Amino acid sequence: MRETKSICCYCGVGCGVLIEHDGRRITGVRGDPDHPANFGRLCTKGSTLHLSARADLRALAPELRRSRGDRRHRATWDEALDFAAGRFASTIGAHGPDAVAFYISGQLLTEDYYVFNKLARALVGTNNIDTNSRLCMSSAVVGYKLTLGADAPPACYADIDHADLFLIAGSNTAYAHPILFRRIEDARARSPHPKLVVVDPRRTDTAAAADLHLAIRPGTDIALCNAMLHVLAAAGLVDRGFVAAHTEGFEALERTIRDYPPRRAARICGVDADQIVAAARLFGHARAALSLYCQGLNQSTHGAHNNAAIVNLHLATGQIGRPGAGPLSLTGQPNAMGGREVGGMATLLPGHRDPERPAHRAEIAALWGVPGLPARPGKTAVELFEAVADGEIKALWIACTNPAQSMPDQRLVRAALERAELVVLQEAYRNTETAAFADVLLPAASWGEKDGTVTNSERRISRVRAAVAPPGEARADWAITADFARRLGQRLGRTDAQRLFAWRTPAEIFVEHRETTRGRDLDITGLDFAKLERDGPQQWPLPEGATTGRARLYADGRFPTASGRARFADTRHAPAAEEADARFPLLLNTGRLRDQWHGMSRTGTVARLYSHAPRPALAMHPADLAARGLAAGDLARVTGRRGEIVVAVEASAELQPGQVFLPMHWGGRSMRGAGVNTLTSAAFDPLSKQPELKLAAVQVLKVELPYGIVGLARLDDGLGSLDALQRLLDGFAYATLALFGRDATFVEFVARDRDAAAPASLAAIDEALGFTAGVRELRYDDTARGVSKRIRFLDGQIAAARLAGETRAAAWLRESMLRGVADAEARRFAAAPIDRLPAAAPPRGRIVCDCYDVAEAELRRELATAKPLADIQARLKCGTQCGSCLPELRRLAAACSPARSVRE
Secondary structure (H helix, E strand, O other): OEEEEEEOOOOOOOOEEEEEEOOOOEEEEEEOOOOOOOOOOOOHHHHOHHHHOOOOOEOOOOEEOOOOOOOOEEOOHHHHHHHHHHHHHHHHHHHOHHHEEEEEOOOOOHHHHHHHHHHHHHHHOOOOEEEHHHHOOHHHHHHHHHHOOOOOOOOOHHHHHOOOEEEEEOOOHHHHOHHHHHHHHHHHHOOOOOEEEEEOOOOOHHHHOOOEEEOOOOOOHHHHHHHHHHHHHHOOOOOHHHHHHHEEOHHHHHHHHOOOOHHHHHHHHOOOHHHHHHHHHHHHHOOOEEEEEOHHHHOOOOHHHHHHHHHHHHHHHOOOOOOOOEEEEOOOOOOHHHHHHOOOOOOOEOOOEOOOOHHHHHHHHHHHOOOOOOOOOOOOHHHHHHHHHOOOOOEEEEEOOOHHHHOOOHHHHHHHHHHOOEEEEEEOEOOOHHHHHOOEEEEEOOOOOOOEEEEOOOOEEEEEOOOOOOOOOOEOHHHHHHHHHHHHHHHOOOOOHHHHOOOOOHHHHHHHHHHHOOOOOOOOOOOOHHHHHHHOOEEOOOOOOOOOOOOOOOOOOOOOOOOOOEEOOOOOOOOOOOOOOOOOOEEEEEEOOOOOOOOOOOHHHOHHHHOOOOOOEEEEOHHHHHHOOOOOOOEEEEEEOOOEEEEEEEEOOOOOOOEEEEEOOOOOOOEOOOOHHHOOOOOEOOOOOOEOOOOEEEEEEEOOOOEEEEEEEEOOOOOOOHHHHHHHHHHOOEEEEEEEOOOOOEEEEEEEEOOOOOHHHHHHHHHHHOOOOOOOOEEEEEOOOOEEEEEEEEOOEEEEEEEEOOOOOHHHHHHHHHHOOOOHHHHHHHHOOOOOOOOOOOOOOOEEEOOOOEEHHHHHHHHOOOOOHHHHHHHHOOOOOOOOOHHHHHHHHHHHOOOOOOOO
């Protein structure tokens, strides 16, 4: 067995991992103790990466269809790339370069990003290249540029050890960036511990750990920040010396904040004025204040100014450029920062240049050796899909992202994908929602198979290394793109295409990328793969001649603006793009779960990652449930201005009345419909072009679907077919699909409808579960009652089961399959004329600690005995490995014993 150092492919924390493998197969993963982002720690997602390294759901060979009515068929790489190049060339020839577009991903490596950007701008001649990072961090980019002059996060993770105040806004860090939250917990465990202020409409696990939680109304962040600044100014806590020496524009902002006294802001934000004053005083009196923020600020129609309002607080108090002080935006994807560095967005050029500036275009054209770059502005994510839907963009290349699940307003996105004359999908997984729309599917390498670099949220560049070869015919993203570019160049008559895309290794691409940063704020001319191999991950800037990068920026008070001064942004509260009204009286918020990632194309293949939240559920305040005659577990129709979905509901004390919450992860492979983005709005910030994914107005009403079906099957033995079950989801008014299990993988298909399922539907479910002709099974059918049961045994255990019309025994069967039980009681049940539940232990329920398989019910029993949490952890081991469950453990401990310290 060998170990290969690499980087986790999930969030922007950028944790180092050690991949365990035998050269052909990945068998394990552990945290890299030498990596400065995580020092050996991994969250639940990272610690199960090896379980996702399986080939059964991967795209293994190119596929092609030449006309829309056909099915895709297997093709050679030459056939697929020649076809795509021919169609792109003919489209460009007939309609011009802006008739094609590229939509790429913050999960690509920097080298992949660089090749795509060069393809679009230097060869095709279009700025129509954007990325799913537009959905997560473009407001942070603009916020930094508005205030500090450049897209350069000024703080670093080491500042966590020096801060005495943490302000977390619009981020459930405990779930979204768990390893970073572990570092915050460690810092707060020291005496005296730093204070934690959390701004979030929900009382998340992050907020529950706070000294002060401001549960503001969604979309009111600017009013809160302006009111805090009002308090700072009135209390004499503004650093006038720093403001005078290093900033400009404070006079205008000071006039604005007079309109935001705490009482007025309290009415806007829905919090007590005293809380606003307390938050401001904590910030103003802090020796070192560190702000961390994410999608709650970014995904808004005024997201850029939300970000700027946070930076304003730091500039007004001089809380920047010092250990422990600064505004640090948290990126959601592993290489959103790297994409910004290479200019892989419609609004950027390499080296943090601006495509609207002729001098910047000329600089990159000279570096690339081409006559010029396109001047016409490119389409950003939402605009891009609108242009496809309108027929303006005719050919679309999508790489390493799943817009048919992740983009807002799925009605628009799917109409665009249907209308496009050509959709090319470069993807590692063959079963994403977007794959159904692809005319050409190109299999790409994935985690553990790629070589290059990524940059995390603190500007730290790390090496990504391949441990094993990609499965089947899959290839590295940069290699696919460069191969296509050379073929396209030949068809366009571009004799320089071979030179432009002649790299042999990612290291050669990095050297070229490095040169685009020379003399820029992100200068990395002192960095190459050899230094990364020798000295480990490095932060930028690291110019030629420097030995190390710079941990924090602006320590000298000089900023990359024309005047050298930071600029206060004159921010003003504005209403959200969508408000609640009589027809849609509830505000929908979206966000992350602890153990799932984005659209679940990877985490959705790991059974144990469903144990904390097995299926989509709409969280509602108990009063809102009661007003609609709903109880936890009931089904409800959630209707918005763009569509509707049917989901189960759950009661949540985290929410304020009038607000509901649905996780972002579930899409058409795990539920009927397209998921939460059926409901979200495509309205976007005019500056950052980032859509308002965090807020939509909805109505929730109870729906009665009395007829139920539950199917269970073991997948490890090839019994059930995940693909086949996913294709059946849209055949019912309500349906979900989830995995479960630890040592073995099981699938659970749940559906409900108004009337009994047709025999053909049940037959299709049975076939997908592995009940095929010639297979021995126990069955019971009562046509009059609409009750039907099937159970299949294999090697003395239940291998598959299907219940229809009466499903109360589903939980018992599920637990029996998990425990490997297949006794006589199960056989009697299968042949029983009624759904009599056999005597059995109660279901374990939701798992809190995934690492050690500890359920909430077990924890509550232990906590009820008044044992110290540390003693319970010593016995059950919960929270002692990855630590992702620690916030929830502490919250449960506090709930079971209010006198118990939350930080015990």
